[in-house]
Amino acid sequence: MAGRRALGRRFGWLWASYAVSSYGTGLGFGAFPMIAVLVLHSGPAEVSALSAAGLAVGAVVAVPLGPWVEFRRKRPVMMAMDLTRFVALMSIPVAFALGLLSFVQLLVVSVVVAAAKIAFTAASGAYLKALVPPQDLLIANSRFESTTWAATVAGPPLGGAAIGMFGPVATVMADAVSYLLSALGVRAIGGGEPRPTRSGVRRSRAGDLLEGWRSILAHRGLRRLFFNAILVNGLLLATEPLLAVLLLGDLGFAPWQYGLAFAAPCVGGLVGARLARRLVARYGQRKVMRTVGALRACWPIGLAFVQPGVPGIVLVIAVQLGLVTCCGMFNPVLATYRLDRTDPDRIARTLSAWSVTSSATIAALTAVWGLLAAVTGPRMAIAIAGVLLLATPLLLPRHENAPQDAREPAAGRA
Numbered sequence: 230m231a232g233r234r235a236l237g238r239r240f241g242w243l244w245a246s247y248a249v250s251s252y253g254t255g256l257g258f259g260a261f262p263m264i265a266v267l268v269l270h271s272g273p274a275e276v277s278a279l280s281a282a283g284l285a286v287g288a289v290v291a292v293p294l295g296p297w298v299e300f301r302r303k304r305p306v307m308m309a310m311d312l313t314r315f316v317a318l319m320s321i322p323v324a325f326a327l328g329l330l331s332f333v334q335l336l337v338v339s340v341v342v343a344a345a346k347i348a349f350t351a352a353s354g355a356y357l358k359a360l361v362p363p364q365d366l367l368i369a370n371s372r373f374e375s376t377t378w379a380a381t382v383a384g385p386p387l388g389g390a391a392i393g394m395f396g397p398v399a400t401v402m403a404d405a406v407s408y409l410l411s412a413l414g415v416r417a418i419g420g421g422e423p424r425p426t427r428s429g430v431r432r433s434r435a436g437d438l439l440e441g442w443r444s445i446l447a448h449r450g451l452r453r454l455f456f457n458a459i460l461v462n463g464l465l466l467a468t469e470p471l472l473a474v475l476l477l478g479d480l481g482f483a484p485w486q487y488g489l490a491f492a493a494p495c496v497g498g499l500v501g502a503r504l505a506r507r508l509v510a511r512y513g514q515r516k517v518m519r520t521v522g523a524l525r526a527c528w529p530i531g532l533a534f535v536q537p538g539v540p541g542i543v544l545v546i547a548v549q550l551g552l553v554t555c556c557g558m559f560n561p562v563l564a565t566y567r568l569d570r571t572d573p574d575r576i577a578r579t580l581s582a583w584s585v586t587s588s589a590t591i592a593a594l595t596a597v598w599g600l601l602a603a604v605t606g607p608r609m610a611i612a613i614a615g616v617l618l619l620a621t622p623l624l625l626p627r628h629e630n631a632p633q634d635a636r637e638p639a640a641g642r643a
Contacts, residue, residue: 236365239418243353243360244369246414248376250311253407255384256391256400257318261335263397268325269332279336280470285592287343288585294348295441295581299574302422303356304415310349311412317341318405322398347584355576358568359422366568367509370561371502378498378557385492425574441582444575450626451570454563455583457522457624459590464614464621465529465552467594472532475607476545480537490542494549501557509562515626518562523622525555530615533608 265271265279298306317338324330361369388400445455476482476490508517531548535541571579602610 236361236369239420240360240369242414242418243357244372244376246311246411246418247353247373248380249414250407250411251376251380252384253404253411255380256388256407257404258381258385258388258400260388260392260397260400260404261339263392264321264330264401265332265335267397268330269335271332275332279332279339281592281595282336283339283343284588284595286340288347288588288592290340290344291347291581291585291588294344295351295578295585298348298351298355298581299577300425302424303352303359303577304418304422306352307349307356307415308412310345310352311408311415313345314342315405315408315412317345318401318408322402322405325398343588347581347588350584351577351580354564354568354580355573356422358573358576363569367506367561367565370564371505373564374502374505374557374561375499378495378502378553381498382492382495385488440575441578441580442586444571444579445582448570451567453624453626454518454566455586457621458563458583459587460624461526461618461621462587463590463594464618466591467598468529468532468611468614470595471598471602471607471610474602475611476535476541479607480535480541482537482542486542490545491549494546494553497550497554498557501554501559502561505558505561508558514562514566518559518566519622519625519627521555521559521562522625525552525559526618526621528552528555529618530612533612533615 261279261283265275271279320334321330321338324334357369358366388403391399391403445451473487476487482490505517508521512520528548528551531544535544567579567583568576598610598614601613605613
């Protein structure tokens with residue numbers, strides 16, 4: 230019953246906004262590569278460049294957005310980022326209808342969407358910490374995590390059906406509309422929000438840009454989780470295109486089998502997110518992060534042994550179910566830990582730095598693993614990533630830290 234605890238009307242609107250944009254993203258999953266291939270007749274190199282360049286350039290563009298978000302009211306920033314994504318995505322069906330759609334436009338839109346996502350994530354994280362009491366942060370993050378996995382289960386199959394009926398541009402339009410509805414939901418939250426102020430002497434802009442990384446690296450627990458998270462996410466997502474090549478090309482899986490093998494296990498994310506708070510209450514935050522974080526790294530190596538036919542599908546579903554369940558438990562605990570251990574006046578910059586580094590790492594590792602697969606083959610490249618993932622638990626925090634290490638010296642001086 231504690232998991233059903235009411236967090237208030239304002240959180241309800243924030244959650245609803247998150248849900249509608251998550252389902253829109255699920256519907257639009259894979260739309261850009263499909264448009265590039267089916268509409269613009271792009272080759273594999275261009276499709277890979279679209280994915281990697283969008284993340285990398287979007288991360289660079291988002292770097293100055295961290296300080297900009299930090300010292301502004303968060304709800305207007307969130308609405309602005311939602312509306313920016315709405316306009317950018319809607320330009321695609323408009324250009325398609327006019328016969329003007331190009332690969333360059335897809336690339337520009339992917340960059341804008343990636344940068345806006347980083348800014349929105351930074352603003353929403355800071356806003357959530359101010360909106361929800363500290364003891365309820367894990368409940369809130371678990372609900373967001375559950376929503377993400379529910380959208381992942383339902384969105385891609387529905388999006389695939391919509392693409393079959395109306396073409397790939399239709400799902401982009403649905404994704405765009407979801408951001409418009411999200412902006413309206415954020416506006417409906419209401420309530421006052423004080424304008425953030427800079428504490429102490431006004432820093433230079435260069436100092437503001439680096440403050441997020443300084444905040445992460447100065448805290449021992451955050452620093453270890455930071456490197457763990459970006460490496461795990463980078464290695465997992467770098468092998469995603471290679472797994473598609475292996476399953477759809479080398480092993481001859483049908484598209485519906487490929488979709489089933491990755492959509493069905495997402496139910497594990499729902500289960501994991503619902504278990505997160507109970508596990509933390511029983512075993513403690515540090516033990517849950519270390520145990521689940523270690524288990525999360527053990528599953529991907531199994532994908533290197535997938536075989537054709539039904540046994541291969543069963544193996545992929547089993548591996549993905551274990552991985553996704555662990556991610557569903559780990560992610561809300563990580564998000565709560567990160568918010569608890571970051572000063573309120575640095576949250577936006579810290580989350581921006583985290584997202585920028587993650588996006589850049591995913592883009593770089595995707596390019597590297599593409600070259601590795603060209604030399605060794607997709608299966609060997611997936612196996613190498615799986616072996617490297619087995620070492621990532623060494624980066625997890627080993628000791629329980631106070632909510633904010635930076636406060637300890639201050640307390641001593643007092």
